[in-house]
Amino acid sequence: MGMGKNREQIQGGAMLMLCAVIWGVAFVAQSAGMDYVGPCTFNGVRNFIACLALVPVMLFARSIRAKGVKTEKGAVRPGDNRKLLVGGGVLCGIFLCAASLLQQMGIQYTTVGKAGFLTALYIVIVPLLGIFLGKMPSLKVWAGVFLALVGTYLLSVQEGFSISSGDVLVILCAVLFSFHILLVDRVAPHVDGVKLSCIQFFVSGVISMVLAFILEKPELGSILQAWLPLLYTGLLSSGVGYTLQILGQRKASPTVASLILSLESVFAALAGWLLKGEALLPKELFGCVLVFAAVVIAQLPSWKKKRASD
Template sequence: MAQIKGDLILILVTLAAAFGWLCSQQILLEAAPMQFMAVRFILAGGLLGLILYPQLAAMNRQQWLTAIGLGLFFAVAMLAWVKGLAMSKHLGESAFICSLAVVFVPLAGRIVYGTKFPLFMLWPLLLAVLGLAALALDGDVHFEASQLYLLLSAVILAGQFVMTAKHSTLMPPMALAAIQMFMVGAVCAVLAVFTEGVQFTWSESTWQWLWASIVVASLLRFALQNYAFKHTNANNAGMIMILEPMWTALLGAAYLGETLAPNQWVGCTLIFTAILVYQMIRFFHWRKLANTPATGNLESVG
């Protein structure tokens, strides 16, 4: 029952994340990208930091330096993400490309920590590359700038995920999330001052979308995700998190009336298949280890 409870909560997490994509696109119709990111993440990180002040106060100097460094790395990924989202014409397509971060995680682990990369993982990577090629084909063979920014964001997010997963065991994970979000906001605030100026003449509707993004897509999402991880394992979590781009595409179609060209449907299908195949391989690998004697701590597998 506990695992089912965790799985159901993770489904809510994917819905919150998909809703965050919709919020962001609506905000970017009026707000400048850097200003939006600065306000969203400073407020989200600041509010979470106030709630977790005792944990932050108990962190030592090395933990703070590590958290700030991870936050700066996260900021680079989010800068590429918001740039790509601001230029993108299709919300669902953008979410699918960013979901490639899940596929890139093994590569990032290999590069950053020398983690062994199984050769069978090349199949989902190949499917993902074919999917990107299909998304890019629109009469001419080329990549749109928005796709390149989103792909760059996915690659950096994969590295950020690997490093954060390692260091989250050495410090309070929610406190780490608060510092990371605040650092993203701080970097975006500096860039906004020099590139966009300081103007917040946003409409009431934009501020409503912004607060929804802060509360639902940032604070609520991370809180539920952290709670769910106590009741389920990493393999179940990963399999469930692939629902995010599906919800995003459905929200884009329902709320924004978006349509995708046939080749883009093929591209999204290939990318989704790549993510699904990757998660299935991880699941069966975990099952194999679970049935092998003396495997150690199975919760750490995957």
């Protein structure tokens, strides 16, 4: 029994690790896409591709449910709350759209490595926002916040105490992604997760394309030139990545899952170095180490609590 559980945890960890790799490399694809189209156009097309990519996943899930798989002791799996599904999907789509656009715009003015690490700040921001939900972070979380602030300073602040516009946009993106994570946490347990994701991708795509026609005037030729970055971010980063996250989290605790997924920042830096030749200064590398340490420390209290309850 123990061996089987360990095997499942290893399988889940492997899925989440692959998801982190896909998401990390996606920062390079997002940066490359900016050579052809604007951020609104890129985000809009990417979200529509992701929405379409989840259709077969929904059909597969429906076929599984149709086989009538029984839950333990005959428990009935709760059905979708359609009102919550649609309302939650729309709100998630709005937050996802705003966060993704800020990230996409920020990548134009900062490096892939910085964008990956600064985006990972959501792991620290989420516990802070939890205070307003009545969950006071522990001292270790506050230590993680402090390390993250120092690391972000070393990573983003250049000579003359200036922060690049791209860094500010990506940090704001991390804040919005934090709200998005909390919203998904509230809605997802009560609805079909794949349907929720599909709705949010559709809403985000519509908003992005409306902004694209207002601000950028997208052209089909330019979109076709960006086909590879768009397909990667749409199919792999969103479609496959989301599916791997769902499957992996079935076999790993949420805290362990978030720790593994936070490695996307490491893979983003590695991808920027290997694929784009983006080198980080020693000061910036140390900042990356501190941010990563903050991510780990911020999650340790919950992890220990989880282990104690097992």
